[in-house]
Amino acid sequence: MDWACKKFYQSINQNVGTAKGDSLSPVRFTIYLEHALKEVRPVLPKPSTPLEKVLPREIAYADDVDFIAFQDIDVEEVGKVLEKYNLQVNVDKTEFTNLSRGETNWQTTKKVGTLIGDQEDIERRKQPSSAALVKLKNAWLKGDKITKNTKLKLYKALVKSVLTYNCGTWALTQSQEERLNAFHRKQLKKVLNIKYPVKITNSCLYNKCNERPLSIFILVSRWRLFGHILRRDSQIPANQAMSGYFVMEGSKLKGRPLTTLLSSSTETFPES
Template sequence: MAADVNNVTESYLIAAKYGMRHVMDTLIELIRDNFIVVSQTKQFLELPVDLMELFLSDTFVNVGDELDVFAAALRWVDYNKQERLSQSGGIRPKVEEYLAHSQSGFRPNRSTSDVVCTHKRLAAKTNVENVCIKISGIDMSAAFDAINRNKILTILEDILEEDELKLVRFLLCNTTIETRINKADIQASFNSNIGTPQGDGLSPALFTIYLEHALRKTRTVIGDPTTKLGELIPREIAFADDVDLIGSQYIDIDAVEKALKEFDLISKEETEWRKTNKVGSLMGDTKDVERREQLSNVALYKLKNVWISKDKIKREIKIKLYKSLVKSIIICNCGTWALTQTEANKLDTFHRKQLRNILDIHYPNLISNKSIY
C-alpha cells in the first residue's frame, strides 16, 4: 500500500512537471482511492493522528481540493520513508542501549504510565514514611526546534554505523519550512538548519538521544546522592522533553540551566520551572477519571460528522475510530488507577453511553449492556 501511494505520487510530480493535465487528474483519483483502502485496514490504526484526521476530512470522505489530496500524499510518503529508517533493526537497538532507563518517551513497551506510576509511588512514600522528596520539573517548550544539528550528528558518530549516519545526515539537510494559514496559498518557504523535522518516526529518536546526552552532563553537575533516601529513589523521571529532577536535597537549578543551555535546550523565554504537569494525568485517581471523561467527550463531539454518517462509513470503521481517537483518551494511564468498584461501574456506564451515541442507539430502541460490548 505504501509503495502504491509512493509510486503514484512520484508519477504525479512528473506529470505536473510536463503539464499533463489529464494524467494528473487520473493520478489524483488513484491517490484518493488508495487512501480510502488504507482507512479500512489495520495499518490505519497505526498512523499518526494528523494522518488519521486527513483520512476523515472532506478531502477523502467527499471530493476534496486537488492540492489537499496531493499534500496528504506527500505527507504519507514522508511518513513511510522516515518510519522505515527509525524502525530498522540497526538503529532502534542502538538507541535503546544509549538511553537511560528514566526516559519513557518514544520507546517500545514504555508509556506515560511509567511516569505517572513512579510519581504516585513517590507521593505514597512521602506520606507513609513522612520524608521529604524534592522534585524540580522542567518543560522545554519547542525543544524539537532547538536541536543543534551539528551536535546531534557528532553524538551519533559514536552510536550509529557510517551508512546509518549518512542517511540521518541526508534527512536533516536541505529542509524547508512553509507557512500555511488556513487554506491561503502562501508561497513563502525558507530553509531551516536547526531542529528536527517533526511528524515522522525518526525525529523522536534523534531528540531523545540529544536530550540524553545533555542530561548526562546535568547528572555530573548535580552529583551523586549523599543520603540513603537519595540512593533509594530515582534521580530523574523523563517523558520526551518533560523532565523531573528528583532528590532528597535541593537541586542547584542554576547549574542545571547552565548545562542545558550549552545544548540550546533551555531559554528564559520558552522554559518554565515547577509548572510541568505529570504528562497529562492528575495525581488523584477520581479527579483524573473525571478529566479523562471530559476530554473524551470533546474528542467525540469533534467527530460528530463521522458518527452521524450512516451510509459512507461502515459501523466497523466507526468502532475502530472510536477506540483509536476517543476510548484511548479515557483509558490513558488507567493502569495507574486504584478505583473502587463504584467508581469502576460509573466509568463503565460512561463508556456504554458513548458507544450508544456512536451506534445511534436511542430510546425507544433498546440494547442490553452485554450486547453493546
C-alpha cells in the same frame, strides 16, 4: 576492507547543528543532555533514608527532567552547572511539586500529558473524548450509509483511544470503575444511536458492539504495563518506583489499606 572500515569510522568535525526535523537531532541531544546531567547529580541532595536510596533520583523525557528528593533542590546551582554546556533552565516552566498525604495539589500536576491524580486524570480524559465523539456526530447518525462495524472502528480509533490514554497507570476503586463503565456505555449508545425510550441491557450492548466493560480494558492495560516494566532493567525509574512502594518507612496509616495496586473488576461481560 580494512581501509573501508577505517574510512567509515573516522571522526567528522561539525561546526553547525543538524537541520530541524533531522532524525539524528533528538539522539544527539539526548546524549548531550545525559553528559551534562552527570555533573548535575553531585550537587543534588544525598539520599539518607532507605526509601530515598531505592526511589529514582531523576526522570528524563526528551528535554523535560524531573529531580526527586526529600529535601529542597538548589535550582540555581543546577542552572549554573547546565550553563557550562550552554543549556538554560526555563524558570517559567519549572514546577515544584510536593508529594504529601496532607496535600492534594500534586494530583493536578501533569507529567507527559497525564495528571498524577487518577481521578483528576480520568475526569480530564472524559472531556476530549466527549469532544471527539461530538465531532463524529454525523457519522453516528448516518445509519444507512455507514455500517455498524465502520462506526465501531472509528469509535475505537478516535474516541476510545483518547479516553483510555495511559490508562495502564490508573489504580481505581470499584466505584470509579463503575462510573467509567457507565460513561463508556453511554458513548456506545450514541455510536449506535440508541435513544430513550429504547432500552438495552448492558450485556446485550457489549455483545452488539463486540466490547467489554472499560474496567476490563484498563485491567489488561495495567497487567501489560506491569509485565513490560518487569522485563526491563531493574535500574530504570519505573522499576525503582515499584521497589520503593514496598519499602516501609514512617508510621502506619490509619484505616483500611488501599486495594487499588492490582485493580480488578467484578462486572460480568460477554466472552470474547
